[in-house]
Amino acid sequence: MKIVGLKIEKGMVAASVVLKTFRQMELKDSFRLSFTTDAELVELLKERSKDWDGARIVSSVPGHYFSQRTIHFPFADHNRVEKALPFEIEDSVPFPLDDVILDHVILDGAAGGKGPGGQRETPVLGLMLPKTILRRHLELLASAGLDPQVIAPSYVGLYSVSKMMKTEGCALFVCDRDVCMKSGDTVKGLRSFSGLQATGGLRHTLQALETEHKERVEKALLLCPDSGVEAELSGLGIVVEQVAPEFSGNKAADPVSLGLALSERLNFRKGEFMYRAADEGMRRKKRTLIIAGAVVLALAAVNVGVKFYVVESGYGKLDREMKQIYHRTFPDAKAAKDPLKQMRDKVEEAKKKFGMLGSGSSALDVMAAVTDGVPKEVRVSFQEFNLEGDRLKLQAEAGSFEAVDKIKAELQKAPLFKEVIVQDTRMGVENKVRFRMEIKLKQGI
Structure with a gap:
């Protein structure tokens, strides 16, 4: 290593x-x-x-960017210190702990003195770094x-x-x-x-x-x-x-x-x-109803445009492209004579298997709510949509940390969503901000 x-x-x-x-x-x-x-x-x-x-x-x-306080604890276990430290420090600093990241160094606990009750005390150096600096x-x-x-x-x-x-x-x-x-x-x-x-x-x-x-x-x-x-x-x-x-x-x-x-x-x-390793080659896994629905929407859009496309290039070329999309989506399926109809059939099968969202809302409604919730002036690229029960997990890239905040604020207003949590934000390549978001639905699958 x-x-x-x-x-x-x-x-x-x-x-x-x-x-x-x-x-x-x-x-x-x-x-x-x-x-x-x-x-x-x-x-x-x-x-x-x-x-x-x-x-x-x-x-x-x-x-010199860090603030520090020395605290003495009657124990030296890192996990116990980590839980107790914020409560010991918050009243001794002139700023909210929400504005900083907190960690600690145990300064050779074996050499610590004894407290009023005679128990051995461990000196701990509490360190605070402003989030803006980090x-x-x-x-x-x-x-x-x-x-x-x-x-x-x-x-x-x-x-x-x-x-x-x-x-x-x-x-x-x-x-x-x-x-x-x-x-x-x-x-x-x-x-x-x-x-x-x-x-x-x-x-x-x-x-x-x-x-x-x-x-x-x-x-x-x-x-x-x-x-x-x-x-x-x-x-x-x-x-x-x-x-x-x-x-x-x-x-x-x-x-x-x-x-x-x-x-x-x-x-x-x-x-x-928090550091999260970049996904090296997205692992193949089962796609939920929301992914299948996205493909159906794409095929439906192509189907609506048939009348215009026939004039330009002919139905034959369009039909071949629709079959290619179907084959990429379902590589194990047999050749499709009518790819759009067969795609709809598979979505219906998925609905029967996985059920529907409460109050008659489908997974497509969830996807639409996410799409409608992104402000028009914000450019965002989604890499992952994963719907599991009453939770939707998203991974995407935006142009700035401010854009992530705007997306969260708008999605929080959606009627289908109960809670929107940004789990991780960090700078990616080309100065884009990568972020993960978890949305709790008001009613799950």
Whole structure:
């Protein structure tokens, strides 16, 4: 399995490619390049990602875009933490949790302190990323033809690297604008500093970490060369050491991108941003009544136009085309003398087998309701119509996220539909928005 750790900061892109087998993991490629514009970044990614087909891509968003809160729980189970975290955080942040994606890092629970009742507590770092930032990041990568399976903060890569390296006392790992505070074998905190200059917020970030954890940093390990950061730390009386961690005998051009490739579990692709693998060659499956009805409508339209077509080309040519459509729809059926009549017969058989929608509404009515519900000004291409019981599942492409919202709003007004849910939206190829939608009917089959 090939894993790509992709790190994008202002003016810099880095990646590490790790090959994972049953026995070992090996660093196969690594680079760190600069760029000046988004267009230049897109071209760099297109060129460098040619060998990433089938790879698991872990892409980072700069850490300073994330808000964080440290919470202590009397348990360390990830699932329990995930359920409890929103309730612990919502009253301590100045924005609605609906506007962000929430995930967490358990900071070495074995080293946690004890609560008022004497039970051991686990420190958990709750992380929040605005949906607008995540959407913009995914759109940028989509323009380069990339759709990462995982999105994480950049300092999570530094966290993974710090776990690979032994330290004595309290040390600060630094790479670009990310820092990781580690005491012995225990990671204490993760932060990013920002400012007009690289060192603008480093002093404040360091003081905040030392105050929160009541420990003084004795040594700084600089993983990415930066004379400004080195001078700032030296001025604070901290010993600075340049380090270049090795992995499988090789050194990565950017250690944080390597750490991203090695990171596990944390992922901000959730909810509406959840990663869904593109369907590689649509699987053949039974078509429901709605698909058969669509074909009947197409044949009926052809039949209505016979009078006009006879004048132009003759009935014989049209009849052959209708038979070809029938054969493609029912490849196992015998040759049709009257394809339109036989198609109608098969639809009637399907109705008897699958039944009709309540109140006399047929599956064709459902299809018509979907078609009528799409606003005229919106261009949409449907790839999947799947009717199962009282639920209709759709997969389609639209021109923008706004168009998806308009489609949902109009379909919600249809008399046949009880509830319309957009399950997933993401950027596809050619800057089109792919989405999945589930519609609950008021009465099912």
